[in-house]
Amino acid sequence: MSADLDNTVSYLEVKKGLGSWLYTLDHKRIGMMYLCGILFSLMLGGAFALLVRTELFSPGMTIVGQDWYNKFFTLHGAVMVFLVIIPGIPAALGNMVLPIQLGAPDVAFPKLNLASFYLWCSGAFLLLLATGLGGVDTGWTFYTPYSIETQTAVIPAVAGAFLLGFSSIFTGLNFLVTIHKFRPAHMGWFQMPLNLWALYATALMQVLATPVLGITLLLLFVERFMHIGIFDPTLGGDPVLFQHFFWFYSHPAVYIMIVPGMGVISEMITTFARKPIFGYRFIAYSSVALALFSFLVWGHHMFVSGQSRLANMVFSALTFSVGIPSAIKVFNWAATLYKGDIRLDTPMLYVLSFLILFTIGGLTGIFLAVLSIDVHLHDTYFVVAHFHYVMMGSTLVAFVGALHYWWPKLSGRMYPETIGRVCAWGVFIGFNLTFLPQFVMGSRGMPRRYWDYDPEYTLYHRISTVGAFILGVSLFVVVCYLAWSLKRGKKATKNPWGASTLEWEAPTPPTVFNFPEPPPEVEIYNYDDLVEVPNANEDGVTNWERRPAADKPATSSHH
Amino acid sequence: MSDHDHDHGHGDDGHGHHGGHGHGSPWIQHHYDDAQHQFDSGKLGIWFFLVQEVLFFSGLFVAYILYRYHHPEIYAYAHSYLDVKWGAINTAVLIISSLTAAWAVRCAQLAQRRGLIFCLAVTIACACGFLGIKYVEYSHKIHERILFGKKFDPCIASAGNHLLNKENYCPGVKTSVVWDAKTNKADRGCLDAPTGYDWDPALKGIQGKCVVNELTMSGTGANRKEVSRRPVEACAPSPDHGSGHGGGHGKQTYPCWTLEQNPHVCPKGPGAMVHYGDHTSRGSTVEIEVTCEAVPAPVEPKDALAPVDGKLERGEASFKKPVTPSKHDLKHEFQSGPPPEHTNMFFSIYFAMTGLHGLHVLFGIFVYIWLLVRAIKGHFTPDYFGPVDYAALYWHLVDLIWIFLFPLLYLIH
Amino acid sequence: MKPYLLAFALVFGLFAPPAMAQPAAAPPPAAAVAPAAPAAAPPAEMTWWEKEAAKPYVYEGTYWLPPAANKDAKGPDDLFIWVLGMSAFFFVAITACVVYFVIKYRHKPGRKPEPSPSHNDVLEITWTVIPTIIAVILFVYGWRSYISLTSIPETRPENQIAVTAQKWNWSFRYYNGVEDNVLHVPVDQPVKLTMTSTDVLHSFFVPVFRVKQDIVPRRFTYVWFWPTRTGVYRLYCTEYCGKDHSLMKTKVVVHSAGNYERYLSEAFGKQMSLSGAALGESVYKKKGCEGCHTLDGSVRLGPSFKGVWGTDVKLGDGSSVKFDEAYVRNSIQAPQGQSRPGFPPSMPVIPLSDKEIEGMAEFIKAQK
DSSP: OOTTSOTTSBTTTSSOSHHHHHTOOOHHHHHHHHHHHHHHHHHHHHHHHHHHHHHTTSSSOSSSOHHHHHHHHHHHHHIIIIIIITTHIIIIIIHHHHHHHHTOSSOSOHHHHHHHHHHHHHHHHHHHHHHHTTOOOSTTTTOTTHHHHOOSSHHHHHHHHHHHHHHHHHHHHHHHHHHHHSOOTTOOGGGSOHHHHHHHHHHHHHHHHHHHHHHHHHHHHHHHHHOOOSSOGGGTOOHHHHHHHHHHHHHHHHHHHHHHHHHHHHHHHHHHHTSOOTTHHHHHHHHHHHHHHGGGOGGGGOTTTTOOHHHHHHHHHHHHHHHHHHHHHHHHHHHHHTTOOBOOOHHHHHHHHHHHHHHHHHHHHHHHHSHHHHHHHTTBHHHHHHHHIIIIIIIIHHHHHHHHHHHHHHHSBOOOHHHHHHHHHHHHHHHHHHHHHHHHHHHTTOBSSOSSOOGGGHHHHHHHHHHHHHHHHHHHHHHHHHHHHHHHSOBOOSOTTOOOSGGGGSOSSOBTTBOSSOOOOOOTTOOTTEEEETTOSTTOOOEEEEOOGGGOOOOOOOO | OOOOOOOOSSOOOOOOSOOOSSOSSTTSOTTSSSHHHHHHHHHHHHHHHHHHHHHHHHHHHHHHHHHHHHOHHHHHHHGGGSOHHHHHHHHHHHHHHHHHHHHHHHHHHTTOHHHHHHHHHHHHHHHHHHHHHHHHHHHHHHHTTBOSGGGBOTTTSTTGGGGOOSSOOOTTOOOOEEEETTTTEEEEESOOOOTTOOOOTTOOOBOEEEEEEEEEEESOGGGOEEEEEEEEOTTOBOSSTTTTOOTTOTTBOSOOBOTTSOOOOBTTOSEEEEEEEOHHHHGGGEEEEEEEEEOOOOOOOSOTTSOOOTTOOTTOOOOOOOOOOOHHHHHTTTOOSOOOTTTHHHHHHHHHHHHHHHHHHHHHHHHHHHHHHHHHHTOOBTTBOHHHHHHHHHHHHHHHHHHHHIIIIIIOO | OHHHHHHHHHHHHHHHHHHHHHHHHSOOOOOOSOTTOOSOOOOSOOOHHHHHHTSOOOOOSOSSSOOOOBGGGHHHHHHHHHHHHHHHHHHHHHHHHHHHHHHHTBOOTTOOOOOOOSOOHHHHHHHHHHHHHHHHHHHHHHHHHHHHHHOOOOOOGGGEEEEEEETTEEEEEOTTSOEESSEEEETTSOEEEEEEESSSOEEEEEGGGTEEEEEOBTSOEEEEEOBOSOEEEEEEEOSOOSTTGGGOEEEEEEEOHHHHHHHHHHHHHHHHHOOHHHHHHHHHHHTTGGGTBOSSSOBSSSOOOTTOTTOEEEOTTSOEEEOSHHHHHHHHHOGGGGOOTTSOSOOOOOOOOHHHHHHHHHHHHTOO
């Protein structure tokens, strides 16, 4: 199908009709379809979150009883984790951008890529089916024995998550092979953009960790269906074994979430500071270090589960060590801003939000790594706040920022800048209002997954609920104006931000095979060549052009 | 401008792009430079996939190791329910199929179309043979209720009796009879004797009254002791057998024997016949103790001159014609003692591991059928044989996993 | 010291207004002891220990942490403040850096970025090594305080309490046989709890003691503490266990030593003296029956007890039995055999003595 397509026309225009999208092998179209699904799931998961927070506005029953509340928080977690945040940046943005950054015409296995998308759709369908069949009330973590005996629709939910796992595995596999085999001759490992290092580390984790989730969910499925007994204590099984299996995947999973976020932050921060990223090699190495270390710390979710004290000691020590690469990255990013030329477009606002929110998220993780403090804080709202800071405040913020960053290139349109900045502030303020009070609630003893709570926490919950609505409305408006801009936004130029990586040399939007002519060789993170040309098109959008090589002045040191 | 590096390793060689002219085979995709690029990428891809498959199975291997470490007695006892003969045949079959799979790659590389088709077909045949043998093993186990979870109950399976012998007492299955002195007949007994099984006719004992007590226990291990006991009625309804226990043993917990089955005896005289934990629904605090109590001799028949049925002696009930235990039964004679508690866990792991492996064999069959069709159509050339190679790699992994499963499950004890 | 003060000032300054406003804004506390109890008439006469447990809870802790009532709480509390101070310091430092750089190096037309190094190995090593040192220190202190928090010393048999967690009820059995669903402990002595669950995972959490331990079915887990102040504190289940997870809470009453002994003997006497419907009512409350079976006719997970005595009950297999003593006995001892259409098969087996079962029957009979 692909060989006969016209490689001079934008990939969005080259063929029309629903079939051309559903049967496409073009990684950009697949990424765009993922994006639509993911943003829809974000709104769905967000709706569940707002239902949860509304119920928590007052102690006791506010809008629904316990059964529904338990289902709302479970579905919020399952939809957000499995449909939004884990696929998020790799499936939507990675698919669209990775081959272009390599100068390749597509990923290594385009049909597998489409299959991954359909697996995502099937998994999403099954989760929606579970919702329709009355929901699931086990928590997104599906702990046994409760998940074995509850009468809710666990089986479709678990089957959906299983398929989503394979979608993730195949995407990761695709990216690994593409990065190994489709780099141009001049692009060695240390000439790759940091986004690709991040996607590579993520893909490693996807391929190595997700199968363990697969077998865990398969065993849970068989346990519910046929009472195989492996996790059921009445049959001789061990419920804590489920936790080990589950967290062996789910801890690397949270790094699958954050590492691509770090990758796109690295790209954006260097572009908007107009200077090379500080400590390129350290950031690259730390991405891979995070990927490897992430496999060693799963037990820190289980400090009070009955695990031995020796195991707790080992996991606590390893957990501290896994925090160090993240700290290195934050320092490097901050140093990138030093003596830069900083422009506060919307993506940069998200980058700055990320820096602050990821710092809070990472620091609060330290509380939880200290064994005796974790005994007090485990399964309280402190943990809820911590993981929202890293999963939402960091990963989702990075995702939304990166979406704005690459939006011009991928859609050919600019989003509206003013409202973009307003929403970025809305997200930052709403997010902090929602989750800062939760730290205090947690350390004061408020347990999580509680429908009812003691009255002394009421004020904190109310602040949190108000913040959640501000956050939700801001994100909703973002999705709305992005959709609006597809038809009504200003036309984008080739390189509106003056970025230095290869994808900005492709046309806006790229052709079906990304480059109509062989892509040039560019030196990434070198901004000396780029000259700002304001009002470069009929909509007044800025463009940045590369000066010819002969006029290049002495370059600043690069790696 | 585009550098082709024909290094075959998984190296980080740069490849140029925008080749795409003059590929030999029509199966070389457009975004690859050439056949070698496509082959290398596919090879790397299949290796990553295999690594992922290993991790997929790893959870089960970890579960196996953990359960074996914590409950070695279950493994020592239960693995003899598996038939090593079938396992060994399966191993041989898979090894042969791995050979033909690899040979098929060679045939494809050398453009030997007939050899390729033959090898692919033999691979499929061996894989089907593997699944056929698995079917035989599984159906045997289903028949004998040697299954997982609550369904592990060879003692009550109608044909599961080969595991019982004089010494082997399944928990809950024990023989005794309540003799009704007025009618001079066995009235009812303590146990659900498996139908069709015949006790050793040399077994003599006394007919006894079967008393069932429910004990409330406390503590664990060495500190375990009885807190209280209360008598319960034999044949009282079950707390848990209501749910899917099948086979007409619906609602009984306390072993219950009926007149339609053979009356049996207390082989060793009065005393505790069996004592087992009623764990299935009542936590670890309740145990059942079945005791055989001697009862007075039955009343002599009224008519002293009436012939006494030669087979009916004191302590002996009428038996069906005794059956010589088969070699199959004798093979398991060495089993002594009841199955350890939670022997079902061995089978949970067994069915999970062999079941998942069998599913992978099935997927492999589908893949090889697809390859066979393509081979017949002549798609594979020395320039393009990637799918055959990748499928062979997958098949080798499936074989390798079986080679681990076989000794772990069938052989070591 | 300084980071501690800085941290304290920072966070207190940031969050003091909400904290000050909070007591005024909080609505009056709801019924304190038995949240799931239906709105029945108050018991005729509460014992002194029940009155003690029913006292409303007043938060007296610091801004971040509840009051510490366990001897070994000092370790985690001190560490918490240190980590808070250190986190506040790094947060302020990083945020200040970022904000300062953004302001100082903000793009102005005509401005170009000044040359600056794009890597500095010394800096990288420094900001790798310093966090590593901090991490090691925190790990060591965390580990040590964790060890003392979880090393169970010798405890007198009188201070060893068996805990049974079930959906959604706590049951504590004291050494002399007293059963209660409020945890009574003596002050200034080590107390050891041996815990198990009858159904799913639960978790024992008392914020003021800083202890938490998951409760696993068919296993025993242990927790210990050394209460340092008398009073009434909250006890939560903190591992999600189903519908009424958030209602599965109770109180911890820390008595002076004399009062603890008094409680044990008087409660024992009271327990032994109960029979018939009064015993049934006590079982109904203490064993968590009221979580699923109401007395006022409303249906929860299980049928209500109101007016059911003597009626015909349809069972899942189509047969019908009368609601009498035998039915009550069978339902308690073998609940899965009595499944009724319209209700999930969730009732656990709860070991009761014959006397208690008779009492339950009497009690249900009395519910008209």
